[in-house]
Amino acid sequence: MTRAWRGAALAAIVVVLVVGLTPYLWMFATSFKTRLDTLSDVPIWTFQPTLEHYPEVFLDKEYLPLLWNSVAIALGTTLLSLFVGVPAAYVFARYQFRAKEDLFFFFLTTRMAPSISIVVPMYLLFNYFGLIDTKFAVVLAHTTFNLSLVVWMMRGFFADIPVEIDEAAQLDGHSRAGAFARVLLPLAGPGIAATAVLCFILSWNEFLYVFILASFESRTLTVGIPGLVTPHGTLWGQVAAVAVVATLPILIFAALVQKHLVRGLTFGAVKG
């Protein structure tokens, strides 16, 4: 690459970073601003920071249980999606059966359906079983869209492991299931971690299902934020404080597994 191209590429990266990071930094700053500073016409970058918003929203307004809800639901969704999806992905990667690709495509299409079109029937269903406003209902709902993701990503990771490894494990004394559990799962570990993080993030961020199915006791931070838009105006400082806490786990997890994340998501693109 020539020097000029390098310069141009670098400039492009800077632009993307600025566009992408400025709102986040702005939000981060806002969470430490007084109400007066947040309402200034021109964003101010130098101000006397305050810590008042965090205790106010999490303790006084009792948003702390929402944080717990978010964690519990995202964790539950991740575990359930992996528990069902990883073995399914293994089967897709290793076994031949009739209409396999059709079934696989069907799994993917479940992700293409707009949530809004399923949420009402889902509401009726959960209502019938008395599950409205439970974390369990939200976990089930979130698993519906995460399952296809797990199957999609993990199939690629399993396909990358040579079949000979399965066979070697069987000749070394494992049953087929044993080979999967004892040899293949550890080998697919990085892939599982990346998939788990993505599941967690998607569930953590999800708004609509939680909003419809669990808008009271079991609501999450994401759904909690609009509650800070009051008739007397939006409490920007508190909104930002909640948002900062809400994005923290995503930042940490994404940083941990970004390499595998990219690899997992581009699998389909490469192999068609």
Next chain:
Amino acid sequence: MAIAFRRIRKVFDDGTVALDDFDLGFENGEFIVFLGPSGSGKSTACRILAGLETPSKGAVEVDGNDITSLAPRQRGMSMVFQHYALYPHKTVYENIAYPLRVRGENEGEIERAVREVADMLGIADLFRRRPKQLSGGEAQRVAVARALVWKPEICLMDEPLSNLDALLRLQTRAELKRIHRELQKTFVFVTHDQEEAMSLGTRIAVLDRGRLIQFDTPQAIYHRPATRFVAEFIGRPAMNTIDGTIEAGNFRAGELTVPMPDPMPGPAVLGIRPEQIELVDQPGPDVVTMTLDIKEVVEPDTLLTLKRGEVSVVVRTLRQVSGLQTGDDVHVRLPASALHTFASQDGRRLS
């Protein structure tokens, strides 16, 4: 322990017939080679024996017991794979130890067995490495060590040498022969390389398009190939095969006439190995004169492609023939004892 394939047929989901009416038996302690071109079903036969494939028909027996439905781990066999199939997340030591761990051996026993097999293969200094840090030859040894560490009665090897470079292949081949002699276990070795098969096998099963063509010692396969296919597949350069007819005590093909000792009149294929054709100085009663077409010097041998009309034969000789030029007359004798005849129709051996 005797192993037997009983009329195995294997049809894959896409309709490919990998094996058809495959019937074969051998004894404990042999070094059996499955030899054939790609698509001959040799790997499938090996995988059926291992339990990695289920035959569509037929049975696999060990000592008369049907093991067709047993899982691989219940068969007391181990396997070396073409691409080694080492566990990438484990060290060399743990790779070798793994079959013992799965079988619940105690730590002391594992350590002893791993050391013993590693010493035999000369890989004890690699214990702490990971498969990624091994050369092809080293990885191959580790794979063999893992297959032998728990002393299985039968060790299967599916083209284990095909990923090594030529020199290493020769070394590893010699080593496998030594190991087989030391361990006295049954080895089943799959290859498409006839030289590998000839050097390793106590007996060779030659397969073609899913069928067993011949099962015999390397010597018998070389000297009395059962079909034209075997004749052409074994030995390099390949046996000369000439389509012609037998009539009045002679084999005729174009301008070539060769006297036949036990003539059965009709169309036939004459076969003679390049190394068994003798160059002679003078024309004579049993001598054929041909024209030199191509001369290839492959020290210490020389390969001569000779022509007479439409008929073309290759001669391999150790004699110095530097004086010969393309177009020269060359006198050759085709010794009666070196002649093979095959049926024109199905290639089956006639003589």
